[in-house]
Amino acid sequence: MEQVISFTKGSQLQALTASEYFGYSIQPFIQDILNQFVECDNLKMSIIQAAKNHPQIAETFFDIDSNNVVESFSLKEPFLFPEQNPVLSLSFNNKRLSPFLSTHATQTIQNQLVLPEIHHLLYLCGQAKFNYEQICQQVSDEMVILLDKLLKSWIVREQPQPNKGVPLETPGVFRLQHAALLYRTKTTGILVDPQLHSNYGLTNLKQDITRAMLEGFVDAILISHSHYDHWNLPTLMLFAPEIPIIVPKVPRGSMTCEDMKARLEGLGFQKVIAVDWYAEPIAIGDMEIHVLPFYGEQPLVPEYNQPKHPDLRNWGNTYLLRTPYYSSWFLIDAGDDPMGSMRDVAEYVKQKFGGVDQVLSNFLSLSYNSIGTDLSGWGADILGNLLSNPQIFSVTNKKEGFHLATLGAKGIAEICAIVDAKVCLPYAHSWAELGQYTKSDEQLIEDAIAELAKVGCSTQVIPWKIGDGYIADSSPGLNNRILY
Template sequence: MEKVISFTKRAQLQALTASEYLGYTVQPLIQEILDQIVKSDNLDMVIADAAKKYPTIAETFFDIDPSNVAASFSLKEPLLFPEQNPVVSLSFNNTKLAQFFPVGVREIIKEQSVLPDIHYLLYLCGQAKFNYDQICQQVSDDMIILLDKLIKSHVVQTQPQPARGVPVETSGVFRLQHAALLYRTKTTGILVDPQLHSNYGLANLKQDITRAMLEGFVDAILISHSHYDHWNLPTLMQFAPEIPIIVPKVPRGSITCEDMKARLEGLGFDHVIAVDWYAEPIVIGDIEINVLPFYGEQPLVPEYNQPKHPDLRNWGNTYLIRTPDYTSWFLIDAGNDPMGSMRDVAEYVRQKFGIVDQVLSNFLSLSYNSIGTDLSSWGADIVGNLLSNPQIFSVTNKTDGFHLATLGAKGVAEICSIVGAKACLPYAHSWAELGKYTGSDESLIKDVIAELEKVGCSTQVIPWKIGDGYFSSNSDAPCGGILY
C-alpha cells in the first residue's frame, strides 16, 4: 500500500487571532469581576475594585468613567471593533507525545500574506494522497520548513494511505464530533461546523475522525456561527481553496463575531458565500441549502435588553437542507433573544417547506446564569458579549433574571411540534470516542421525549453515537455506525 503524508490521529492544531489573544490578556480583570459579583450586588464597586487590582489592564484596554462605572465599562472601541484582526500564531502538537511536547510548537505568523501558503500545505497533508517529495514539489521552501516541523512534532507523518470512512452512495446525515455533521446524498456531501484535529475536547480520544476519512465526500462546508467550537480555522484550512463555504453575513466584524467571509478569503479561499437570511436557496449538487435565522446565545437578559454596543452580536445561520431523499433542519445552539424567536422561524419553515423529516439540535438548556464564573474555557467572543451589556454581570450565576440562551428540551419539543418533524436527533453536546454517546446524551434524550409527550407530538427521538449515520426514511436500517 502506498505511503503518504497525513495527519496523525492525535494531532491538534490551533490558530490564534489578535482578538483571541486580547481575550486572554484581559481575562484576569474580567475573572475578578465574576468572582466578586456573586458576593456583592454593587456592580460599580466591584468593577472599580477589579480595576484597582489590575490597573495596567484597566488603563490600557478599558473605558471606565469613575462617575458612572458600570454604565461606562467597556473595552476601548477600537478593540471591540478592530479594523484588522490578524492571525498571530499557529500552534500544533500530538497529545500522545505531550510528555515530550507539553505546550506544543508555536509558529509565529509575522505576515498575513503567508496564510494562503499554510492553508495549501495543510490541504495537501489532509488529503492523504501525496508523499513527502510530492508535497515539497508543490510548496515553497518556507512551507517545507513548516512541513518538517509538523513531522517532527508528530502532527503529520508518513503512513499507509487510509481507507475512507463513508460509503459514497450512502444518503443520510452523519454525526461527527460535537457540532460537526456530514450530510450526504448519493452524489453530494455537505460538511457542517467541522472540528478535525482541533484542540477542543479532543485531547484524550483514542479514536477520532480524521481529515483523511472525509476525503472525496465533501463538496461544500456550512458554518453556523463563530463560537470557537463551531469555527476552527486549521480545520477549514485542510480543505481545498476552491471549495464553497457558506458563512453567516456579518454586518460589522467585532471581538464577538469576526467577518467570517473576509477571514476565509484572507486564508486563500476563493468561493466564500455570505447571504441574508431567507435568501434564495444555494444549490450544491443535488442538495438545496436554505439560510435561516440563528437566534439565541446572546447574553441579553430581559431586564437589560438595550446593550451598550448593539453591534456586538453573535451572528449566525441555521440551515434547512433539502435533498431528493429527505429534508433536515439543524438548529445548532439556537434559541430566542430580543431580536427574534426560533419558534417564529419554525412557523415560517412549516408554511414554506411543509413537514420536516429531521430536526437536529443541541438539547442542553444553557443560560448565562449557568455558565459559571470560570473564564478559563471561555473565548474572546463570550467576553465581548458580556462587555456588550455589563449589567449581565449582576445576574450571572444568580437565580433572578434567568435567561435561557438555547432552546432546551421544552423549546426543541415545541419546534418539532410546529414543523411536524418525523425525527429529532441530538448533537452539539460534547466530544466522545467513536461509537460512544456523549456524557449527557441519554439524560437529555429522556428530557426531550418527556416534553414531546406533554405537547402530544409524535416526533421520534433518535439516539445516535459519534460516527453514526441516520439514513433516509426508506432505509431498512435508519441509524448505525459508519465511521468506526
C-alpha cells in the same frame, strides 16, 4: 503499500488571532469583576474594586466613568471593533504521544500573505494522497521547512493511506465530533461546522474522525457561527481553496464575531458565500440550502435589551437542507433573543415547506447562569458578551428567572411540534470516542422525550453516537454505524 503524508492520531491544530489573544489578556480583570460581584452583589463596587486590582488593564482598555460606573463601563470601541484581526500563530501538538517527546510546534505568522501558502500545505497533507517528495514539489521552500517541523513534531507522518469512513452513495446525515455533521445524498456531501484534529474537547481519543476519512465526500462547507467550537480555521485549511463555504453575513466585525467571509478569503478560499437570511436557496449538487436566522446565544436579555453596542452580536445562521431523500433543519445552539425567536422561524418553515423530516439541535439548556463563575474556558466570545452589556452580570448571578440562551428540551419540543418533524436528533454536546454517547446525551434525550410528550408531539427522538449515520432509506430509528 504506498506511504503518504497524513495527520497522525492525536494531532491537534489551533489558530490564535489578535482578538483571541487580547481576550485572554483582559480576562483576569473580567474574572475579578465576576468574583467580586458574587461576593458583594453590587456591580458598581465590583467594577471599582477590580479596577483597583488591575489598574493598567482598566485604564488602558476600558471606559469607566467614576460618576456613572455601571452605565459607562465598556471596553473601548477600538478594541471592541478592531480594524484588523490578524492570525498571530498556528500551533500543532500531539497529546497521544509520550510526554517526554517534544510534540509541540508553533508557526508564528509575521505576514498575513503567507496564510494561503500554509493553507495549501495543510490541504496537501490532509488529503493523504501525496508522499513527502510530491508535497515538496508543490510548495515553497518556506513551506518545506514548516512541513519538516510538522514531521519532527509527529503532527504528520508518512504512513499507509487510510481507509475512507463513509460509503459514497449513502444518503443520510452522519454525526461527527461535537457540532460537526456530514450530510450526504448519493452524489453530494455537505460538511457542517467541522472540527478535525482540533484542540477542543477530549485530548486522548483512541480513534477519531480524520480529514483523510472525508476525502472526496465533501462538496461544500456550512459554518453556523464563529464560536470557537464551531469555527476552526486550521480544520477549514485542510480543504481545497475552491470549495464553496457558506458563512453568516457579518455587518461589522468585532471581538465577539469576526467577519468570517473576509477571514476565509484572506486564507485563500475562492468561493466564500455570505447571504442574508431568507435569501434565495443555494444549490450544491442535488442539495438545496436555505439560510435561516440564528437567534439565541447573545448578550441581550429581556431585562436589558438596549446594549451600548448592538453590532456586538454573535452573528450566525441555521440551515435547512432539502434533498431528494430527506429535508433537515439543524438549529445548532439557537434559541431566542430580543432580535427574534426561533419559534417564529419555525412558523415560517411550516408555512413555506409544510414541515421537515429532521430537526437537529443541541439539547443543552445553556444560560449565563450555567457558565458558573469560572470564565477560563469560555474565551473571547463570553468576554464580548459580558462587555456588550455589563448588566448581564446581574443575570449571570441570579439563581432563578434566568434567560436561556439556547432552546433546551422544552423549546426543541415546541419547534418539532410546529414543523411536524418526523425525527429529532441531538448533537453539539461534546466530544466522545467513536461509537459512544457524549457525556450528557442520555439524560438530555430523556428530557426531550418527556417534553415532546407534554406537547403531544409524535416526533421520534433518535439516540445516536459519535460516528453514527441516520440513513434516509433505513427503517425509522435505525442507525447504521458507518465511521467505525
